[in-house]
Amino acid sequence: GVTATIVVWQALSADRLASSDSGAPVPLAMLVVGLGFTLLTSLAVHWAATARLREREARDAYQQLAIGAGQWRLAERAKRRSEERFQLVARATTDALWSWDLASGDLWWSPGFYALFRYPEAREERGLESKTSRIHPADRGRVLRGVQEATEGSDDLWSGEYRFRCGDGAYAYVSDRAFIVRDPAGRAERVFGSMIDVTARRLAEEERDRFFTLSPDALCMAGSDGYLKRINPAWTDLLGYTEEExxxxxxxxxxxxxxxAATAEAGQRLRSGEGVVSFENRYRHKDGSYRWLQWRARQVAERQILYAFARDVTVEKRIESELAAARDQALQSANAKATFLANMSHEIRTPMNGVIGMCELLMETPLNPAQRRYADTIHSSADSLLTILDDILDFSKAEVGKLALVSVPFDLRRLTEDILDLFARRAQTKGLELAGLVHRDVPRGLSGDPARLRQVIANLLGNAVKFTDHGLVALEASLQAEEGGRTVVRFEVRDTGVGITAQGRQALFASFSQVDSSSTRRHGGTGLGLAICKQLVELMGGAIGVESVPGKGSTFWFTVPFEVAPDVSLCEPP
Known part of the structure; x- marks a missing residue:
């Protein structure tokens, strides 16, 4: 508008000057009127343009205001719906829910809070302090810093664990999770949260950590990269290294x-999913020595973590080594003794056989009663000495594990008959009844070691006859069981002798042991017979025992498993 006025003014001035040159002057009033008209026109145009601009800006501002109001109403409606849903959930759940309005400071608790933490009644509380005052003093600062950082920052979630005072004054471990609602500018307006009691879990974790820390065994966690990830203090006590080392x-x-190599093989077994793996290895101590460790380990496949504990068995290993050395030395000594006894028994047996043979020849010649009595004494004494030599030889062999068994078919009934015939004369001399019974269900043909079986039965029958002064001595064989294709036969030797006390039965099968030392003087013997019987029966895979009543007699029994011989005619004479 101003520019147009200047242009008009310049045009009028030029016209006026031109008129002056021609001699016709322009009136001043006309110039003033023209100038005023031009100025008014320009101002009207400017005011009209300004009015239109302001109208447009007002219309735009109104539209923006309408949009903002609509958004605000939507936001308020959404917030109300959210709060209503929160209230519904809070009434329906037993969890401890809470809501904090930052503008008013109101803090609201759900009914579940009062039930869970044992407070008497639900009420509206002012300020966050009503909650933070119940937090354990040692945890309060950490929790407040976390909440402040969350509300003043940009995160919408906050969580933490701390100790919270219950209505009865006790503290419970709680897990607290909160969601922060913000206004369009990003400022925190309201916080919704939930608290759950995790006391049981935390106490269990503390007990686990306490066990881990105080355990005398070396506990550890190892990764698949071959490094230990966590160890307890026992490792430092055991090996002298620091945890970092x-x-x-x-x-x-x-x-x-x-x-x-063995350690790597154990690791491979763990990775293959074998489960619990036990192994031993030597671990270097910081002083350069090695400690024997006994391991039990298990791998959790999904985490690729190995859990293990190691126990120091260095002392046990040293004792084991010393015992092995002592055992080897004892075996060497026993072998030397067995060799010596075997040689001596053979050396003594040769002249003794000569004595027995000559005595038998002497007894076939005409002798007066006194001479025959002397010859009988010599013969029986020589037989007793041979029996003792056989016992000593068998015992020395058993001591060093040189007693060997054979397995051949034999006729059990023929074997028992032969043994009974062997003792028939001795029993008759003492006025004893000697009886034998093999039950029908016992197979006649068996496969085993008939010589060792004869030795056991003969020893038990000999003792029964020796220690029985009147009455009966009986041998009985019965079928005890059939298992795994084998027949278990039970043998019993019963007598009506003096019997054995409970104290005497305890050491009955020990070496060089006799129930009554006076019996040695009366009947002779070394006390090796029953010990050898026990060794032979156990070597054949059986068991031996005794039942006795003092003054009424004894029953010695033993069991032996045999294979059944299919053809009795093939059985060798025992």
Whole structure:
């Protein structure tokens, strides 16, 4: 508008000057009127344009305001719906829910809060302090810092665990999770949260950690990369290294070179899913020595973590080594003794057989009663000495594990008849009844070691006859069981002798042991017979025992498993 006025003014001035040159002057009033008209026109145009601009801006502002109001109403409606849903959930659940309005400071608890934490009644509370005052003093600062950082920052979620005072004054461990509602500018307006009681879990974790820390065994967690990830203090006590030293080096660096292959093999078994794996290796101590460790380990496949504990068995290993050395030395001594006894028994047996043979020849010649009595004494004494030599030889062989068994078919009934015939004369001399019974269900043909079986039965029958002064001595064989294709036969030797006390039965099968030392003077013997019987029966896979009543007699029994011989005609004479 101003520019147009200047242009008009310049045009009028030029016209006026031109008129002056021609001699016709322009009136001043006309110039003023023209100028005023032009100025008014320009101002009218400017005011019209400004009015239209302001109208447009007002219309735009109104539209923006309408949009903002609509959004605000939608936001308020959504917030109300959210709060209504929160209230419904709060009334329906037993969890402890809470809501904090930052503008008003109101803090609201759900009914579940009062039930869970044992407070008497639900009420509206002012300020966050009503909650934070119940937090354990040792945890309060940490929780407040976390909530402040969450509300003043941009995160919408906050969580934490802490101790919370219950209505009865006790503290419970709680897990608290909160969601922060913000206005369009990003400022926190309201916080919704839930609290659950995790006291049981935390106490269990504390007990686990306490066990881990205080355990005398070396507990650890190891990764698939061959490094220890966590260890308890027992490792430092055991090996002298610090925790950092043990965690910063691979496990194989500490394992004895000779044990690394076995350790790697145990690791492979764990990775293949074998479950619990036990193994032993030597671990280097910080002083350079090695400790024997006995391991039990298990791998959790989904986490690729190995859990294990190691126990120091260095002392046990040393004792084991010393015992092995002592055992080897004892075996060497026993072998030397057995060799000596075998040689001596053979050396003594040769002249003794000569004495017995000559005595038998002498007894076939005409002798007066006194001479025959002397010859009988010599013969029986020589037989007793041979029996003692046989016992000593068998015992020395058993001591060093040189007693060997054979397995041949034999006729059980013929074997028992032969043994009974052997003792028939001796029993008759003492006025004893000697009886034998093999039950019908016992197979006649068996496969085993008939010589060793004869030796056991003869020893038991000999003792029964020896220690029985009147009455009966009986041998009985019965079928006890059939298992795994084998027949278990039970043998019993019963007598009506003096019997054995309970105290005497305890040491009855020990070497060089007799129930009554006076019996040695009366009947002779070394006390090796029953010990040898026990060794022979156990060597044949059976068991032996005794039942006795003092003054009424005894029953010695033993069991032996045999294979059944299919053809009795093939059985060798025992």
């Amino acid at each position: 043990l965690l910063s080096r691979p496990v194989t660096e500490f394992v004895h070179p000779d044990d690394r």
